Amino acid sequence: IVKLENICKNYYLNDVAFPVLNGVNLQIETGEFVGIVGESGSGKSTLMNILGVLDHPTSGKYYLNECDVFSYEEDELAALRNRTIGFVFQSFFLLPRMTALQNVGLPLLYRNLSPEKIKEQSFKMLKKVGLEEFHDRKPTQLSGGQQQRVAIARALVGEPHLLLADEPTGALDRRTSDEIMSLFLSLNRHDGMTVVLITHEEKVAERCGRVLRMEEGCLCQVEQIK
Amino acid sequence: IVKLENICKNYYLNDVAFPVLNGVNLQIETGEFVGIVGESGSGKSTLMNILGVLDHPTSGKYYLNECDVFSYEEDELAALRNRTIGFVFQSFFLLPRMTALQNVGLPLLYRNLSPEKIKEQSFKMLKKVGLEEFHDRKPTQLSGGQQQRVAIARALVGEPHLLLADEPTGALDRRTSDEIMSLFLSLNRHDGMTVVLITHEEKVAERCGRVLRMEEGCLCQVEQIK
Ligand SMILES: Nc1ncnc2c1ncn2[C@@H]1O[C@H](COP(=O)(O)OP(=O)(O)OP(=O)(O)O)[C@@H](O)[C@H]1O
Ligand SMILES: Nc1ncnc2c1ncn2[C@@H]1O[C@H](COP(=O)(O)OP(=O)(O)OP(=O)(O)O)[C@@H](O)[C@H]1O
Ligand SMILES: [Mg+2]
Numbered sequence: 475i476v477k478l479e480n481i482c483k484n485y486y487l488n489d490v491a492f493p494v495l496n497g498v499n500l501q502i503e504t505g506e507f508v509g510i511v512g513e514s515g516s517g518k519s520t521l522m523n524i525l526g527v528l529d530h531p532t533s534g535k536y537y538l539n540e541c542d543v544f545s546y547e548e549d550e551l552a553a554l555r556n557r558t559i560g561f562v563f564q565s566f567f568l569l570p571r572m573t574a575l576q577n578v579g580l581p582l583l584y585r586n587l588s589p590e591k592i593k594e595q596s597f598k599m600l601k602k603v604g605l606e607e608f609h610d611r612k613p614t615q616l617s618g619g620q621q622q623r624v625a626i627a628r629a630l631v632g633e634p635h636l637l638l639a640d641e642p643t644g645a646l647d648r649r650t651s652d653e654i655m656s657l658f659l660s661l662n663r664h665d666g667m668t669v670v671l672i673t674h675e676e677k678v679a680e681r682c683g684r685v686l687r688m689e690e691g692c693l694c695q696v697e698q699i700k
Numbered sequence: 701i702v703k704l705e706n707i708c709k710n711y712y713l714n715d716v717a718f719p720v721l722n723g724v725n726l727q728i729e730t731g732e733f734v735g736i737v738g739e740s741g742s743g744k745s746t747l748m749n750i751l752g753v754l755d756h757p758t759s760g761k762y763y764l765n766e767c768d769v770f771s772y773e774e775d776e777l778a779a780l781r782n783r784t785i786g787f788v789f790q791s792f793f794l795l796p797r798m799t800a801l802q803n804v805g806l807p808l809l810y811r812n813l814s815p816e817k818i819k820e821q822s823f824k825m826l827k828k829v830g831l832e833e834f835h836d837r838k839p840t841q842l843s844g845g846q847q848q849r850v851a852i853a854r855a856l857v858g859e860p861h862l863l864l865a866d867e868p869t870g871a872l873d874r875r876t877s878d879e880i881m882s883l884f885l886s887l888n889r890h891d892g893m894t895v896v897l898i899t900h901e902e903k904v905a906e907r908c909g910r911v912l913r914m915e916e917g918c919l920c921q922v923e924q925i926k
């Protein structure tokens with residue numbers, strides 16, 4: 475489902491190039507559950523933004539379902555992204571003036587669904603992350619871990635084929651973190667959702683099918699002690 | 701240094717009271733290193749906001765260095781807070797249009813220091829968290845863990861007597877997380893800085909002198925297996 479070929483990414487500040495990704499190669503089969511680990515600042519979120527079609531690489535190719543993603547026009551990309559990908563951001567990016575329920579329903583606005591159907595799907599997903607009684611709270615009226623779970627519900631509401639989760643349990647206590655991982659694993663096993671998950675927690679990495687480490691701007695496979 | 705007596709806090713939404721803290725009693729001696737654990741949504745950040753004089757309790761008393769904090773006027777409180785407390789927020793709250801160096805220097809603007817002195821102190825602190833080469837980056841040009849470290853440097857730059865850290869290693873990999881904990885512990889042991897730290901990571905809680913658990917809106921002591 476995902477194929478990255480020699481992806482390079484430089485950031486430019488005052489015309490100085492800062493290379494972050496130096497030739498990332500990655501191939502993920504449909505239905506896999508992949509974990510990505512690596513040091514702070516090593517380029518994991520940068521890679522996720524490219525996988526999520528939110529940022530362009532400096533060079534290299536990205537095939538999503540065998541489509542050469544970056545040869546598309548922006549509006550075609552937006553449609554592809556909305557249908558296929560669910561993204562949990564490291565800093566959540568919830569809209570502060572919308573309720574939890576409205577935030578969760580945002581990805582569904584692009585589809586031909588009635589407002590009632592959108593509300594129903596959003597409520598169902600909030601229930602799955604244990605937050606149904608907080609549906610009418612705004613983000614500032616929620617704890618850090620509750621905000622993170624709203625972001626997770628939003629990523630899942632459209633039943634994506636590919637879930638990209640950037641440190642999705644970073645703000646969660648052990649028990650809630652386990653519940654979220656079990657939710658991801660069950661969607662992976664029963665609905666065939668492919669998962670790419672960044673984490674710096676060993677207990678989370680241990681539950682992934684395979685673990686890759688970001689080092690010096692490249693991905694390499696980690697020995698998995700199963 | 702810190703004494704909380706029967707602190708209660710309700711949030712009010714549409715005139716409905718939601719009790720979050722139900723009579724928290726806490727006494728912390730100068731130089732202690734206290735960890736606070738508890739489930740997502742249990743009230744830890746709410747308690748921190750009261751300790752940091754950023755929010756008022758619904759009832760109860762808070763004595764900071766034997767001063768009844770909430771009997772003061774707002775401007776006196778601001779001065780007390782700036783002199784005494786360093787706060788690492790769960791969601792960082794960095795100013796997006798300032799560089800890392802400027803963000804770190806913010807607490808020093810209230811003191812009678814020259815701009816050069818402020819720059820020097822800020823740079824020194826950025827160095828302590830390993831980010832000196834990123835001093836002129838804006839927050840959006842930093843990784844999640846780098847942003848968290850800027851927030852930590854900002855909390856420490858004024859050499860506070862009391863450090864309140866809300867999940868300060870949540871976005872950090874194992875190695876960087878250990879470095880930050882060692883920095884806190886050394887400031888605690890050599891400079892006598894009192895530390896109250898919220899975490900949901902066992903490895904971090906194990907390094908605290910004493911651990912308290914937030915449950916049902918009250919704090920209770922956790923058995924420490926040393
Ligand atoms: N917009 C930007 N401009 C310049 N440099 C950037 C920008 N965004 C990120 N960087 C830099 O790119 C590097 C990789 O950042 P990235 O966010 O991908 O790291 P990460 O692995 O996700 O780290 P963390 O675990 O701390 O979240 C960092 O050194 C960061 O400072
Ligand atoms: N402004 C607010 N208005 C109403 N309720 C709020 C507000 N802020 C927080 N809450 C609620 O108060 C409770 C405690 O929140 P708090 O942020 O203190 O939790 P926490 O222990 O820090 O959780 P986490 O580990 O997820 O960060 C939560 O149920 C939250 O929904
Ligand atoms: Mg990141």
Ligand SMILES: [Mg+2]
Pocket residue numbers: 617618619744745746790866
């Ligand atoms: Mg919190």
